[in-house]
Amino acid sequence: QKEVEQNSGPLSVPEGAIASLNCTYSDRGSQSFFWYRQYSGKSPELIMFIYSNGDKEDGRFTAQLNKASQYVSLLIRDSQPSDSATYLCASGDTGGFKTIFGAGTRLFVKA
């Protein structure tokens, strides 16, 4: 059974700080990796996807993938109170088929 593991948190950081979120995955065959954000009472929405080892940057967000260690991370720079949400790590097959989610990490950004 494929699994994605995340620390449930909560993770609390002050406004302007860097938030670091991590996850591991069990299936070495996974090809696609995603970070979704879910506000309370809302549906998940995609923040970033990453397929290749290394870093991928998009604005204040940087995703990191290490396939050898089966490890994915998300860095949020200059954290804002509006970033307070649950962050879901997910892995899937090529093209995102059969995407599996972790339990999510709750992030609180204190003003």
Added chain:
Amino acid sequence: ETGVTQSPTHLIKTRGQQVTLRCSSQSGHNTVSWYQQALGQGPQFIFQYYREEENGRGNFPPRFSGLQFPNYSSELNVNALELDDSALYLCASSSTGRRSTGELFFGEGSRLTVL
């Protein structure tokens, strides 16, 4: 572009009953995935449909079944409801192909309460 829509948004059933949840996928998407999200948990993969056929299934019993129609809309059916089936059921559509990112587009969900 029409997003993913789900119905009903809320419903209450009693143990042993059956329920059907419906999902209309986003225009241009040919894949639909269903997830169960219990309070405080991440979405759990139930199954995925691609071109009207089941294309993968999570660790859910056979009383969870589904359909995908030629217009790519989908249904999730749950028979013999149990108290633990109370959750938010999320439908997500996606496109496939070489240019697909694999991004899932979620509906707002159907909140099921089993009494």
